Amino acid sequence: MKFKQALIVFAASAALAGCKPENQTAPEKPVTGQDVKDQYKDALKTTKDYATQSKDQFVAATDVRMKDLDAKIQALADKSADYKDDAKIQADKALADLRVQRDALGKKYDELKQASQDAWEKTRDGFVSAWDSVTNAYENAKSKFNK
Numbered sequence: 001m002k003f004k005q006a007l008i009v010f011a012a013s014a015a016l017a018g019c020k021p022e023n024q025t026a027p028e029k030p031v032t033g034q035d036v037k038d039q040y041k042d043a044l045k046t047t048k049d050y051a052t053q054s055k056d057q058f059v060a061a062t063d064v065r066m067k068d069l070d071a072k073i074q075a076l077a078d079k080s081a082d083y084k085d086d087a088k089i090q091a092d093k094a095l096a097d098l099r100v101q102r103d104a105l106g107k108k109y110d111e112l113k114q115a116s117q118d119a120w121e122k123t124r125d126g127f128v129s130a131w132d133s134v135t136n137a138y139e140n141a142k143s144k145f146n147k
Contacts, residue, residue, distance in 0.1 A: 055120055059113055062127070066109060072138060073098060076145055094141035098134075105134045 073095070080091035108123075108130040115123035 055115075055117070055124075058124065062109065062112070065131075066106075069102065069134065069138065072142075073102060076141060079145055090144055094144050098137050098141045101130075101134045101137045105130045 076091075076098075077095055080088065080095065083091050105127075108127045112123050112127045
């Protein structure tokens with residue numbers, strides 16, 4: 001029994017010895033409200049920088065896609081140059097409709113390039129919707145040229 005008591009006293013002493021203030025690590029400098037504000041501002045700036053970078057990358061990739069679309073529309077126009085009669089009328093109508101949609105897409109593209117960070121997502125979504133419409137119109141017009 002004495003052995004058990006001695007063991008308990010020894011264990012308790014060892015545990016208490018580990019709790020001395022000199023063995024505990026305290027932060028060298030306490031965190032202040034200003035520290036939290038500064039970290040928040042840094043995180044906000046990093047997020048804004050990333051969003052700007054993403055916007056710039058999206059606009060650059062879209063510029064390439066717009067030029068490719070313009071080249072495809074021009075190729076359809078070149079193909080229709082030799083058409084006669086009803087085929088020419090249908091091709092010209094399809095191209096005119098496609099160009100109207102392409103002009104609307106161009107306006108959305110200009111809005112996209114000028115969009116603020118606050119309006120970026122909404123503007124991008126509007127552009128993507130317009131892009132889908134023009135792509136469908138292109139495919140529709142292209143199908144009429146393959147006949």
